[in-house]
Amino acid sequence: MTTRVRVVTLNVWNSRGDAAARMAMVNAGLRRLDPDLVAFQEVLPDQLPGLLDGTGLHGTHQARTTATAPPHADRYGGTAIATRWPHRIAEVLDQRGTDAPDVPWLTLAALVPLPALGDVLFIAPTTSFRLDAEAQRERQVLALSDLDARHRTALPTVMAGDFNAEPESAGIRYLTGRQSLSGRSTHFHDAWEVAGSGPGHTWSADNPRAAEDIELLVRQPGHRRRIDYVFVGSPHAHPGAFARVRGAGLAFDEPVDGVWPSDHYGVVADLEVGLLTTARE
Template sequence: MTPEAGGPLRLRVLTLNVWNDRGDAAARTAVVNAGLRSLAPDLLALQEVLPGQLPALLDGTGLHATHQEAAHPTRPPHADRFGGTALATRWPHRIVEVLDQRGADAPDVPWLTLAAHVPLPELGDVLFIAPTSSFRPDMEAQRERQSVALSDLAARHRTALPTVIAGDFNADPDAASIRYLTGRQSLAGRSTHFHDAWEVAGSGPGHTWTADNPRAAEDIAYLIRQPGHRRRFDYVFVGSPWAHPRAYARVRSARLAFDEPVDGVRASDHYGVVADLEVGLLPPG
């Protein structure tokens, strides 16, 4: 939303893993599209999205989108099956880097990390990053490496406005990779700090990958094989004053999205997260 002259900008950020084309993909796509048109995010991160799905998902939203396949010359293994990362923004954005988080320790990660500068009215560019981390429960060491690389990416392209990061991290808040991003511990002699929007303004546990969602049941049965599995894997992070001393991004609300069925159709195996921010510049002095 455009700010009043001299006032802060109200910015809505949403992240959702759309679960590629599994299940009744056409019905799920319609639910996601209707939800996006209703929620009207300004910054949107999508995970596990196939390139051909993106136009239908965003139809009528007015958002400007980039899929990883349009931004990077290499298609990672399994991306044709599991999809990739996409971001979409209210205002035309510019991709500043595409980060491939594969490595010898994680050769099968099909999702690239997209970083874009987005011009906010009256305020200037904000760095928006859409990542996805390694998914296997036994790969926290890889997620730690990926989180350090993510903070380096943020440092390379940060602007005066607090950086916004939104995505599926496949790790709950007490994992080392998330504790590193929220400034609770160092990794490899490194440290950083971002605010977790849910921790600031969410209510309840905020589980986004949960046995309470029938769409998640198959993968939970395969990957976890324990009953009642519930985790908060999906996040919106905003940069701290220590990296952005002349600006602010206050988290005013954080809630789940796509967590209820519509006419019996569940949008995805993940619930989304939507956060409302108030972004502005501090006066000189």
């Protein structure tokens, strides 16, 4: 028995720009894509119902999971997830610290029941955004692997979000098993690497919505990076199951009537999830 699972991640860009028009575009895109697991970043609590209207998805915003809002959350928003099947929050991880005080986005870890297969762990993080913050991101991805270890199920974990780091960075190399950090190692499959085509840039000077922040943070022409990801757990952590990446592409990467949905492009990945009937397939 296998189940097809479509995963989408998108940085919503809070309330900047033509927010109402952009939210309507994202909602229309979600209806068209018909995803099963969605990770949102930089979304305000009052935006989530409109984003999910008519999609049949069950949503949880970080604001519903904690009594105290992180600083700047009212301006920059937070993390939210949406799932085809009703989920339950397993843990909320606050990744702020003395070396990352300006990240108002919490990490949500949810258990989602897949039909006939059981629960899958779905993790929705955002890591530090500054170009000089790789040390912070290294600490944060180590915490993400600990979070996975605390709650993972037989089915491969799905993790999706805005990691603010290119594939060659230490944090992403750690997640994909290419290097160790602090004497530790792990392994997730990068869905784009398995099934995507082309560079897969998700934050690009080609998007006018990104131009202002690229000028603020980078100040170099033609800046383009792949920083948004869908990851799936490894057979090493899930020996009795699989999550084969059958497709990966960009989403929300074109304007409609001159309006761009966000300053990021989203990522959509199609997974085939199942349990092995024998020790080896």
